[in-house]
Amino acid sequence: MSTISSTLLEERKDQIHRTGEGAIDIACNRESLAGAVSQRACVFCGSRVVLYPIADALHLVHGPIGCAVYTWDIRGSLSSGPELHRLSFSTDLQETDVIFGGEKKLEAALDELIDRHSPKAAFVYSTCIVGLIGDDLEAVCRKMAEKKGIPVLPVMSEGFKGNKRAGYLAACNAMFRLVGTGDTTDISPVSINIFGDFNLAGEIWIIREYFERMGVQVVANVTGDGRVADIGRCHSAALNLVQCSGATQDLAKMLEEKYGTPFKRVSYLGIEDMAESLYKVADFFKDRDPGIVERTQTLVRDELSRLMPELARYRRDLEGKKVAMYVGGSFKAFSLVKAFRHLGMKVVMVGSQTGTSEDYAELAEITDPGTVIIDDANPLELSHFIKEKDVDVFVGGVKERPIAFKLGVGFCDHNHERKEALEGFSGMLNFAREIHSSVMSPVWRFVPRRAGRAEAVRKEAVNE
């Protein structure tokens, strides 16, 4: 078996912490280490993730073909109307463009595509190479916006200019240009914008329904099932709710600064965080709408009375099982840690691609002693800790799945590609069901690692 020293690179030691072992001081938001096989993507990826679900906009990737192809319809973001976001558009730069510049081609592409699809706006993403050849995206976009009469928005997302977080900011900058352009006359004083939900598997529809039951108007979904016009008028909502990883937190801050709209961080994952998020909103509006608190209590009570007995059934099997997770944003990790407690399970490792030092400090506070906290991990480190902690189930994304499976460990996809709704109270049930169906599957007993151990235990018993 490989030793820890061969698995962990010296330069990465300060990006790993164990809860309870001294003060937490994790290095984060660093550039990924060369040769470390980071699980992270790039700035472009960050922007693409955030803006992707705006369904009536054209998303044109300015660059060579790969960046566009690898992001073609890989997310589970659903739309209740147009589906322009599910197509993959690229300027498909060729060698001559790299030499002579790609501005002409970009212009021609926008011309062609805007005529063909009549989008409400166009987002133009710059990729690494565009940053190098120096195309003036801003100028082309301005020109095309005038010509076509729709907003054409540059997204400055050259891949090498930082990590995913920088991409979030680039996306928010682009969206902020839309804000303030729409009609706001019918917006109620009891109204919100939902930020940071991407409507994976229709999750935003679950959440919107809760707010509607509470009597709250939802002005804009940013960006799940998103529409350009809604973003244009979202500055008149009374409150912004920013969920999870903070991908859209920058936009909320911009709105606060310019329009004075307050924002609250929420999470729709797990029972406690879901309920707490709804109560936060009720509390915020209770002066304007005194009935809202009671309506919210009823809602939560109804949902829980349906959910709890079912959860208890799963809990019986799952009690004491061990979990590791590696997620994009660390905020999601907080909710998951709590959600797993409801299932009686123990979280033994938490990692994220883009956590901040405050995030990690908070994680250290809410996790049990001995829990491994890790920033910007890679396959060898992940497999090392899965084995060390003898994990039963791993939560992560597509790139983490085969690592867990090779080690004979259950897995739950909790990323942008999921096709199963995991948010809200009904989502918690789906989540529990999925965890249960993986952990309790009989297949693990055939996996060599477990089979070998079972055999060793049996032999020992016979010897005695």
Add this chain to the structure above:
Amino acid sequence: MSKVKAARPNFVSTTNACKLCTPLGASLAFRGVEGAIPFLHGSQGCATYMRRYIISHFREPVDIASSALGEKNAIYGGGPNLKKGILNVMKKYEPQLIGVATTCLTETIGDDVPMYFNEFYKEFGDLDLPELVRVSTPSYNGTHTDGWHGAVRSLVEQLCLEKAAPTGRVNILPNMVSCEDVRHLRDICDHFGIGATILPDISETLDGPALEDYVKIPEGGTPIRDIKAMSGAEATIEFGRCLPARTGGSSLEERFGVPNHRLGLPMGLRESDRFFEALEDISGTPLPRRYELERGRLVDAYVDGHKYVFGKRAVVYGEEDLVVGLCAFLSEIGVDVVLAGTGSRGKGLEEAVARVTDGVARVAPEVREGVDFHDIAAEAGELAPDLLVGHSKGYRYAKEWGVPLVRVGFPIHDRFGGQRIRTVGYGGAQALFDRVVNAVIGKKQSDSSIGYGYI
């Protein structure tokens, strides 16, 4: 004769591309070498995206290292990061070989990888260094198949440097076939009694067994010493009618006089016949009885099933050589290929399709190079296909048109077992034939209001 229409003279943008980028092909090929790890010289995003993409097809861990260039490196050059990255990979993975592919970024800034390698050898020559192989893979200059063939050629040219003693073996450069196909090719050679060096061999490295522990680099792959000995082989067989002029096979022929047989992918009866004939020639062994039987069963099946598929109209798309193979196969079972499309250009797809369908196909396939799915879809009404044959990305169109999709190639993201799809040899033709016939029958069955349980 087949006709080629110029794909969009006013080409400006791509919608739903029918190709992938060059370093992805190189990474896949490097994954088929024993103890090797692919390394992309560029920014982190490319490597991560490609890993994600490859993993969802093979469902295996796919570690691709990156030099993770940031803004400063993009300006001052990526040499220091490349070297540091190689050292880190050496430390953690202890590879026998690191396959370095460039990306658009490093190609554009003009990073000189050979020079960095020389510096690296000088600086760290006292360490126990792995083999370093490099390939130049700017994506604005080709597709993933160029990356694949480029990596194979680089492996041969940078590892096989001198004439080896005669090995009595045959080199097989199989092109982008599935893991199952590689296993099948190996079995065939075994049954002929010839040792084969298959390069690359992804059969185990991208379709590995469940193991006791997580292995850093999966077992399997073409052994490096075998690659070094390729110059001593009896012959090389490389599959592909759309290959670049210079390939691994041509390089071995030029430099060491190893005869190079360039055949089409052995798909369908006739292209497989050519492969088996070549093996008979090279080995001096007549066709083993098991393949005689396989061939016989295939012809028998063709006869049994011909009425279900005759005159059905198929749209075929994907890697150029796969498209050629599919055209060869479909034309011989009486399916009319109404459109054969690929995302790449200038690979001679038109001539290749004509060669494998002439005299058999009733309708000369319409051939399109440099197309995307938007182009293909624009003609769907006119084409009125009964069937799509290609990778997963055609599914939304198949669904829209209400026709079945027979999945083959890369990527298969929406079905299980893409790495185990068999297409080569008589056995591969049999598997494909059964799937095509059943797709047609299934469509007929589900379109009918009567629950036929007997068709």
